[in-house]
Amino acid sequence: MKQIVYYGIEDIRLKEVAVPVPAAGEVVVKNKVTLTCGTDCKMFMRGYRYNPPHLIGHEAAGDVVSVGEGVTKFKIGDRVVAHNTAPCHKCYWCKKGQHSMCVDLPSNLGSYAEYQLIPKNIVEETMFLMPDDMDYKQAALTEPLSCAVYGIDQxxxxxxxxxxxxxxxxxxxxxxxxxxxxxxxxxxxxxxxxxxxxxxxxxxxxxxxxxxxxxxxxxxxxxxxxxxxxxxxxxxxxxxxxxxxxxxxxxxxxxxxxxxxxxxxxxxxxxxxxxxxxxxxxxVFHTTPIHVNAAFELLKMKAISAEDFVENEYTIEETEMAIREHAAGKVIKNCIIYN
CATH class of the missing domain: 3.40.50.720 (NAD(P)-binding Rossmann-like Domain)
Structure with missing residues (x-):
């Protein structure tokens, strides 16, 4: 499969890697769309929190193509959106109810890819089955909207x-x-x-x-x-x-x-x-499962619409162009489409 990897400032590369295989509790999703994000832009233009090389992309929606042992909430063929993290519920901050500060956040970074492995914690807590009338682009707004929902709640x-x-x-x-x-x-x-x-x-x-x-x-x-x-x-x-x-x-x-x-x-x-x-x-930083759920409900209610936020479509080979255009402020968001 094709996957984008970040190697440094203004250096992202398209690589061919094996399609992931889910372990117990995990799910593999074939992405249909990935949206560009301001964090991607900052990372690309000036670097970010993690040392390269690493995967990027965290606003995606797609179809379940394989499930690991023990997964009962989802099945092959389901249309889903997965948030990019879920708290561990074991660390000091989680026990204090400060889930956005969790020090062991399992993540599924790497949505600039044809397929994506969703960790068990996320599958169980912050992954959602899309209604039949929900567009993939609309669902992919769950992550950014959840951050705003968390912020406004503060x-x-x-x-x-x-x-x-x-x-x-x-x-x-x-x-x-x-x-x-x-x-x-x-x-x-x-x-x-x-x-x-x-x-x-x-x-x-x-x-x-x-x-x-x-x-x-x-x-x-x-x-x-x-x-x-x-x-x-x-x-x-x-x-x-x-x-x-x-x-x-x-x-x-x-x-x-x-x-x-x-x-x-x-x-x-x-x-x-x-x-x-x-x-x-x-x-304020990131979000929590409660606010992720609230954001998904707001998207189902069409409190905001992808039609207002997502402007242009690109192939995975054009990911750098999509990020640069977003970073220049020419658009609100761009979208990578996977066939």
Missing amino acids: VDIEQGDSVVVNGCGPIGLMFIRLAYLKGARVIACDNKQNRLELAKKMGALHLINIQEQDQIQAVRELIEDARGVDVAIEAAGLPEVWEIAFQQVRAGGQVLCFGGTKTGTQVTFDCTRMHYEQITVKG
Whole structure:
């Protein structure tokens, strides 16, 4: 089978490898689609957490082609989507209920491939049978949406609250949609008009093009007495945007920092303001099984649609082109199609 392997910055290679064989509890899926992700882009352009070579890709959906001994939830021919991790439920963090921080997350990284081995933990907890009317692209949005669902759950948003989302990439747009569904007055900030237009479709009431307006001042001016928003969400992965979000929020407000920055990056916050104005700054990473399940249910309800997020289709041989186009911000997401 064909599989993409990451060897270093701007170096991914297509390799021929054997089709995996499932052990007890495991499943092999023939991928139908894999979606590009901002994490793939960051990895490709600047490196990421893992030392190369390693597999990449984690947003996919396909058909079960073989099952290991003891698997009863799925059978050959089932249309499925598998999340990329499931917690061990044994480590310190899992026992504390902080499943996104699990230190032994079994993963199925490597969805830029014709076939994919799904580990037992994922098969049992975060793999789902797709309804007959669900498209593969729609199902493949489960992983990114689950991260946004987890993130939005980390801040208190009440009906009528003001929320700004800085960065209208795929995750930012999902944050906008989820905040809107909670009844918030949403402000969207980005430097690309196509993304801002989609932000409006997701529910943003106010659009701020940061090439034309100061995103701190413009956001504050939208709120009575320029006090700032109730919640400021950072979804760009840039340290300067973390700092901007802090300056957009009101006294007593909350800042959610979602976008991962380059290793070693530091940010500066006004300690006096954080202390006396009781501002909460929270980092958030990954997701949990509860939120993965919620995301899949939202996708079945069509709370968001793949038609809005997935733009172009490529073959596996064109994976680098798809990632580069996504990284350039020309599209929301691209899709690798496997015949």
